[in-house]
Amino acid sequence: MSTRHRRPWRPQMTRAEMGRGWVFFALYVLLFPWIMGWVQRSFDGELPVAEANVVYYLLSATLVFLVFWSFLRHGFHLLLDWLPENLFAFATGLVGAGALHLLVSLIPLPVENPNAVSYPEQFALAPFATTVILVVLMPVVEEPLFRGLLFGTARRYSRALGYALSIFVYAFYCVWQFVYAYGQVDLRYLLLFVEYLPMSLALTWCYDNGGSIWTPVALHAAINAFTLYTAVR
Numbered sequence: 675m676s677t678r679h680r681r682p683w684r685p686q687m688t689r690a691e692m693g694r695g696w697v698f699f700a701l702y703v704l705l706f707p708w709i710m711g712w713v714q715r716s717f718d719g720e721l722p723v724a725e726a727n728v729v730y731y732l733l734s735a736t737l738v739f740l741v742f743w744s745f746l747r748h749g750f751h752l753l754l755d756w757l758p759e760n761l762f763a764f765a766t767g768l769v770g771a772g773a774l775h776l777l778v779s780l781i782p783l784p785v786e787n788p789n790a791v792s793y794p795e796q797f798a799l800a801p802f803a804t805t806v807i808l809v810v811l812m813p814v815v816e817e818p819l820f821r822g823l824l825f826g827t828a829r830r831y832s833r834a835l836g837y838a839l840s841i842f843v844y845a846f847y848c849v850w851q852f853v854y855a856y857g858q859v860d861l862r863y864l865l866l867f868v869e870y871l872p873m874s875l876a877l878t879w880c881y882d883n884g885g886s887i888w889t890p891v892a893l894h895a896a897i898n899a900f901t902l903y904t905a906v907r
Contacts, residue, residue: 686752686887687745687826694741695823702734702819707851724800724807731811742818746887749822753886763884767876767893774872784862787869788855793905808902813894820844820874821881821890829882840878845870873897 687695710730739746753760796804820840829836845867852863876897877890884890 686748687742687822691742691745692823692827695819698737698741699819699823702815703847706730706734724796724803727807728803728811731807731815734815735811738815738818742822745822746818749887753884753888756885760884760886760889763880763882764889764893766883767880767890768896770879771872771876771893771897774875775869778868778872781868783865783868785852785860785866787866788852788863789901790905793902797902797906805899805902808898809895812898813891816844817877817881817887817891817894820847821877822887825878825881833882836882837875837878841871841874842867844874844877848874 710726793804793808820843824843825836825840827836828839846864848870849863849866852866853859853861855863873894877894880890880893881887
């Protein structure tokens, strides 16, 4: 599909949504993980991780709908109005993410991704809760923040800047907590960000070319579903 037929980019969030969104973005990235860790430590490890994470993401998803309600509603209308473009963006994003992931997997890294161990463990203990978190709640929470807000804000000034911020900030967000995962600081885990670059690029491409935030939400869900399947099979 030729890019000259794509809908011209238009800001989709109101200024009020953007203001509320940046406050929520800061809380979600900087404060919420610390609070969740504190809650887990307070229960001396007796609080079921998967169930606790369901509550965490349910609360986060509720806040996303409260903060971005008109943006999400408008995105649904865009999905229906530009369905062929959004289906094309989803399909190309899915294929591109898979192909780039295969290339990135050839890069030798000094540490193993902790998710390769934690996903099977969490699924074995709570398969339904783990699936709901990865396939439903996580995409609904993260895409309005990293694509709708971060990319959308930067895209107003520069498409290249929007791509760079959305791709790299999200990739580092996915791995920064690994640095402290085993009770000590190990900066080598930051190198794992390269494993998340294909997914992050595909999601940003999907939103930019489809136009509806619900398209990268669906793509994020599909990628997470495949990741979980390969981890537990």
